[in-house]
Amino acid sequence: MDRSYFELRGLSVGYGGRPILSDVSLDIRRGEIVTLVGPNGSGKSTLLKTVTRRLPALSGKIFLDGEALDAIEAKRLASKMAVVLTDRVRPELMTCFDVAAAGRYPYTGSFGLLTKRDREIVDAALAQVNASDIAGRDFTSVSDGQRQRVLLARAIAQEPEMIVLDEPTSFLDIRHKIELLEILRAMSKSDGVTILMSLHEIDLASKVSDQIVCVSCGGVSAGGRPEEVFSDESVRRLYGLERGFYNAALGSVELARPAGTARVFVVGGAGYGTPFYRALQKAGVPFYAGILFENDVELAVAAPLAASVITAPAFDPAASSRLSEAQVLMDGCDTVIDAGCPANGINSANARLLAYARSRGKRVLSGPPAWKEAIL
Amino acid sequence: MKANGKLGTARTCAVFISLSALFVLAVLWSINSGSVRIPVREIWRILFHRGAIERGELAADTSAFNIIWKIRLPRLLLAAVLGGALSLSGFLLQTFFRNPIAGPFVLGISSGAKMFLAIVTIALSAWMPSIPVAVTVAAAFLGSMLSMMFALLFGGRMRNMSMLLVIGIMIGYICSAVTDFLINFAREADIVNLTHWSMGSFSAASWRDVKLSALIVLPTVFCVFLLSKPISAYALGEGYAQSLGVHVRRFRVLLILLSSVLSACVTAFAGPISFVGIAVPHICRVLLKSSKPIFMIPVSFLCGAVFCMGCDLIARTVFSPTELAVGTVTSAIGAPIVIWLMVSRRRDETQ
Numbered sequence: 143m144d145r146s147y148f149e150l151r152g153l154s155v156g157y158g159g160r161p162i163l164s165d166v167s168l169d170i171r172r173g174e175i176v177t178l179v180g181p182n183g184s185g186k187s188t189l190l191k192t193v194t195r196r197l198p199a200l201s202g203k204i205f206l207d208g209e210a211l212d213a214i215e216a217k218r219l220a221s222k223m224a225v226v227l228t229d230r231v232r233p234e235l236m237t238c239f240d241v242a243a244a245g246r247y248p249y250t251g252s253f254g255l256l257t258k259r260d261r262e263i264v265d266a267a268l269a270q271v272n273a274s275d276i277a278g279r280d281f282t283s284v285s286d287g288q289r290q291r292v293l294l295a296r297a298i299a300q301e302p303e304m305i306v307l308d309e310p311t312s313f314l315d316i317r318h319k320i321e322l323l324e325i326l327r328a329m330s331k332s333d334g335v336t337i338l339m340s341l342h343e344i345d346l347a348s349k350v351s352d353q354i355v356c357v358s359c360g361g362v363s364a365g366g367r368p369e370e371v372f373s374d375e376s377v378r379r380l381y382g383l384e385r386g387f388y389n390a391a392l393g394s395v396e397l398a399r400p401a402g403t404a405r406v407f408v409v410g411g412a413g414y415g416t417p418f419y420r421a422l423q424k425a426g427v428p429f430y431a432g433i434l435f436e437n438d439v440e441l442a443v444a445a446p447l448a449a450s451v452i453t454a455p456a457f458d459p460a461a462s463s464r465l466s467e468a469q470v471l472m473d474g475c476d477t478v479i480d481a482g483c484p485a486n487g488i489n490s491a492n493a494r495l496l497a498y499a500r501s502r503g504k505r506v507l508s509g510p511p512a513w514k515e516a517i518l
Numbered sequence: 519m520k521a522n523g524k525l526g527t528a529r530t531c532a533v534f535i536s537l538s539a540l541f542v543l544a545v546l547w548s549i550n551s552g553s554v555r556i557p558v559r560e561i562w563r564i565l566f567h568r569g570a571i572e573r574g575e576l577a578a579d580t581s582a583f584n585i586i587w588k589i590r591l592p593r594l595l596l597a598a599v600l601g602g603a604l605s606l607s608g609f610l611l612q613t614f615f616r617n618p619i620a621g622p623f624v625l626g627i628s629s630g631a632k633m634f635l636a637i638v639t640i641a642l643s644a645w646m647p648s649i650p651v652a653v654t655v656a657a658a659f660l661g662s663m664l665s666m667m668f669a670l671l672f673g674g675r676m677r678n679m680s681m682l683l684v685i686g687i688m689i690g691y692i693c694s695a696v697t698d699f700l701i702n703f704a705r706e707a708d709i710v711n712l713t714h715w716s717m718g719s720f721s722a723a724s725w726r727d728v729k730l731s732a733l734i735v736l737p738t739v740f741c742v743f744l745l746s747k748p749i750s751a752y753a754l755g756e757g758y759a760q761s762l763g764v765h766v767r768r769f770r771v772l773l774i775l776l777s778s779v780l781s782a783c784v785t786a787f788a789g790p791i792s793f794v795g796i797a798v799p800h801i802c803r804v805l806l807k808s809s810k811p812i813f814m815i816p817v818s819f820l821c822g823a824v825f826c827m828g829c830d831l832i833a834r835t836v837f838s839p840t841e842l843a844v845g846t847v848t849s850a851i852g853a854p855i856v857i858w859l860m861v862s863r864r865r866d867e868t869q
Contacts, residue, residue: 185713187551189549196757196760196761196762216763216764216765217763219763220761220762220763223761224761225758227755227757227758227761229755229757229758229760231754231755231758233753233754233801233809234618234753234809235803235806235807235808235809236753236809240810241754244750244751244753244754244758244762245748245762245765247751247762248762248763250747252744252747253747254746254747254750254751254812255812259546296758300762313592363576418818
C-alpha cells in the first residue's frame with residue numbers, strides 16, 4: 143500500500159495574508175526523508191512553520207495520516223509530530239537529560255513527573271544520538287553539535303511518527319552534519335519515522351533524501367528523487383547561481399571561473415592537476431587545461447574552472463588527435479605547468495605536449511612550491 | 519544519571535527543610551523582638567493557650583497578649599504571605615520574559631499599581647472617608663495590568679536584558695511622576711495614608727488584611743502550581759512549547775494575569791516593595807541548582823516569605839525605636855544581589 147502519510151494540497155503560506163509560497167502540493171510516504179532546498183528567504187521556514195501549525199495556512203489543506211491537520215487536538219498532534227527548530231535555546235539550569243525529557247510532555251501526568259518508563263525512553267533517545275555521556279551536563283555548557291543532538295533526542299523522546307526539522311545542520315561542522323543526517327537516515331529506515339526538513343547543503347541533501355523539493359521565491363517544484371531534481375542546470379536556476387558551479391554527479395560546488403584571457407596552460411591528468419586548478423582559481427589566474435581523458439576524475443574540477451579544457455575519449459591511445467588543438471591554445475600562453483602526472487604509455491600525448499612547450503621556449507614549471515611564486 | 523537525579527532530590531529536600539526551619543526561626547524571632555520584651559515562656563503560653571487565656575482560665579499579661587496577637591502576629595503573617603506573593607510574581611515574570619531580571623518592581627508594575635491607587639484614593643476621598651479594601655486591590659490590579667501592557671508593548675519583543683530594564687525603569691518613573699503630581703495638588707488630609715503607604719510597610723497590618731490577602735494569594739499560588747507543567751515546557755521557548763501541545767497564547771495570558779494579581783495584592787496591602795521579585799527566585803535557583811518549576815514554585819514562595827519576614831524584622835529592630843520602611847531594607851539587600859546576577863551573566867555571555 144502506497145498511501146501518502148503527509149499531504150499538502152494547494153497550500154499557500156505567508157504572513158499577514160500575503161503569500162510567500164502558493165499552491166504547494168506534496169505527497170510524503172511513511173518513513174520517507176523529504177528535504178526542502180532553496181535560497182535564503184525563499185520561504186522554506188515559513189512552509190515548515192505552517193505544517194507544524196505555528197502559522198495558519200492562508201489557503202489549502204494539510205493532511206496527516208488522512209486527517210486534516212487543523213482538526214487534530216494539540217496534545218494528540220504532539221504525540222504524532224515533533225520538531226527541531228532553529229530557535230536558539232538557552233534554558234536556565236537544565237541538564238541535557240532535562241531538555242530531552244521535555245519531549246515526554248504529551249505523555250506525563252498533570253505535574254509532568256517522569257515515570258521509570260519515561261526515564262528509560264529519554265535515556266534510549268539520548269543513546270540513539272550518541273549523547274548518553276553528556277546527559278548530566280548543563281545544556282548551555284555543551285557544544286553546538288551536542289546541543290543539536292540533544293534537541294533531536296528531545297524530538298525522539300516524544301515518540302513521534304514524523305519529525306520536522308528546520309535547518310538542523312546549521313552551525314555544525316562537517317563531522318556533526320554527517321552524524322546527524324545518519325541518525326535521521328537510520329530512524330527513517332528502521333523505525334519508519336517520516337522526516338521533513340530544510341537543508342542548506344544541497345550536496346548533503348541529495349545524499350540523504352528520498353525526495354527533494356526545490357523552494358524558490360514564489361514557487362515550489364514538485365518533489366522528486368534527488369537524481370531527477372538535481373541537474374547542474376536546475377541547481378543553477380534554483381539558487382540563481384551566476385558565477386559558481388554545481389556538479390550534480392558529484393554533489394560538489396565550485397566557485398566562479400577566473401575571468402580574462404588565459405596565459406597559463408596546465409598539463410594535468412589522473413587528479414594531479416586538481417590542486418593547481420584550485421590554486422589558480424583562488425589567485426584569480428585564468429588558465430587552460432589538457433589533455434584530459436573524459437573519464438578523468440579531475441575533469442569535474444577542470445571543466446567549471448578552466449577557460450577551456452582539451453579532452454580526449456577515454457582509453458584512447460590516439461589522444462594525439464587532440465594534440466594540435468592543445469598546441470594552438472598553448473601558443474597563446476607564456477607559462478606551462480607540468481602537474482606531474484606520469485606522461486608515458488597511454489598518456490604519451492601529454493609528454494609530447496610538454497616537449498612542444500619546451501621547444502617553443504615557454505616557461506615550464508613543475509611541482510610546488512616553485513610554480514606558485516611564478517604565477518603570482 | 520540515576521545518581522545525579524538522587525543527588526538533585528536530596529538537595530531539594532535539604533533546601534525545603536532548611537527553609538522551613540528558617541521560617542519557624544523567623545516567626546519566633548519576630549515575635550520575640552520589639553520595644554516591649556516578653557519572655558519566651560510567656561510567648562509560648564500566649565501562643566498555644568490562647569483559648570484558655572481568653573476564657574480567663576490561665577493568667578497572662580494582657581498587654582503582652584495584645585502585643586502578640588494584635589500587632590506582631592498579623593504583621594508577621596502579612597509579611598510572610600506578601601513576601602511569598604512578590605517572589606512568585608517575579609518568578610512568573612521571569613518565565614514570561616525569559617529574562618532573569620524581570621520583576622514587578624523593575625518592570626514598573628508596582629509603580630503603575632501605586633499610581634492607580636493614588637488616583638483612586640484622591641478621587642474617592644471626597645465621598646468616602648475610608649476606601650474599601652476591594653477597591654484598593656482592584657485599583658492596584660488595574661494599574662499593574664496597565665503598566666504591564668506598556669512593558670509588553672515596548673519591551674516584550676526584546677530579549678535584550680538591558681532594554682527591558684530601561685523601559686521598565688522609565689515606566690516606573692512616569693508613574694511616580696504622575697503620583698507625585700497628584701500628591702502635590704491633593705489636600706493634606708486625603709494623602710496622609712498615601713505617603714506612609716507609598717514607602718512600603720507592613721506596620722499597619724491587621725487580621726483583616728492577613729485574611730484578605732491570604733484569600734487572594736493562596737488560591738493564586740495554587741493556580742500557579744497547577745501551571746508548573748506548561749511552565750517547564752515553556753523553558754525551551756514558545757516554538758517547542760507549542761509543538762508539545764501547550765496553548766501558548768492562553769498560557770501567556772494566564773502568566774500575566776496571575777503575576778499581576780500577586781503583585782497588585784502586595785502593592786494594595788503593603789505598598790511598593792522592591793527587588794524581592796528578582797532577588798528571591800534567583801537565590802532559589804542557586805540553592806536548588808535547578809529551575810524545575812515544580813520545585814521552584816513552592817521554594818520561591820517559602821523563601822520569599824522568610825526573606826520578607828527577615829527584612830521586616832531588620833526594618834523594625836535595627837534602628838529601634840525608629841522604624842525603617844521595609845522597602846528600604848529589601849532594596850539594600852536585594853539590589854546587590856541583582857548586580858551580582860547581571861555581572862555573572864555578562865561573564866557567561868562573553869565566555
